[in-house]
Amino acid sequence: MSAFLPLARSTLYSSVWLVPFDDYARRVRAAGVEVRLDRFDEASGGWLPSDDRAVLTPSGSIAFPGLGRRAEPWAARPERHRARFAAVGYQPLYPADGLPFSADLVGVEFLVHPYDDTHPPTALASPRLVRLLPGVAFPYPPGTRTVHGVVLDAATGAPVANALIEAGGLTSQDRTPWHERTLSDARGAFRLSLRWEGEKAAEHAVEETFRLKATERPGRTGSLFVHLPQDAERQHVIEIREQ
Incomplete structure (x- = not known):
């Protein structure tokens, strides 16, 4: 058989x-x-x-x-x-x-x-x-640090739906890689969690820096730097353009 x-x-x-x-x-x-x-x-x-x-x-x-x-x-x-x-x-x-x-x-x-x-x-x-x-409406646990904004086409200003937004880095103590990501909604809006530490200018510095990257497809991306805690409530705009 x-x-x-x-x-x-x-x-x-x-x-x-x-x-x-x-x-x-x-x-x-x-x-x-x-x-x-x-x-x-x-x-x-x-x-x-x-x-x-x-x-x-x-x-x-x-x-x-x-x-x-x-x-x-x-x-x-x-x-x-x-x-x-x-x-x-x-x-x-x-x-x-x-x-x-x-x-x-x-x-x-x-x-x-x-x-x-x-x-x-x-x-x-x-x-x-x-x-x-x-997604934008994801029920993050209370106290989760998030940043929000919108992904736009740099040439037309139109929202870019379903764009992939990412941030990554290394944990401060054991240098383990971390990676957070989300997708923009139909209006181009996004909300991304940042659970780990960003880059610091010095060991005891308060400011943390994160690089957010948005991708529509290969060759069409955009990025910006977010500084926390001062940029926590700001709406961030990531512009997508041909690379």
Whole structure:
């Protein structure tokens, strides 16, 4: 018997495995996460909603059991799909880790390969992390230090939606790298937490300096320096321009 058969007949077989990850808490998050699936229609050249329902596995992964199963898989071609995530207070970061960021991405895209009980899919899926970043309305714990502002196009002054805003550095004591990030909303607004110390001119200096970087896509970025505590209540404007 083929080793594929028990897997194919299992209700947990899926052509994609997506793991929602709370980027602020640094842990897998399954509760309160909604996933919608779309299929690319070659005839119309657009995305159509799919009736396939997401299933939450015991490990906290999102799967779509049976997606790609066909009566005659050898006569079918792989189909493009995308999964769109939503969770209150969060914004999903696309694409998966290790790929260039672009603000116009609206889902995790993947190919679904046809299969049946005797013809396994030509490519097996591996888990893909989908990071959920704190949005403007994220309920930060009381006392969390945050800065806020807006991301604008330097040439037109128009707000840049879904831009990636980041800050990073090293902790003061053990020099461990830290990284905070968020995404701008439809109005270009953002709110970013700064839980660790920024750069100081001297060991006992009060002022801390942070560099905020905003990215719309490769080659279109902007940055500014924030000085705390004096800039804590200021609305910061990050202008995006071609680099």
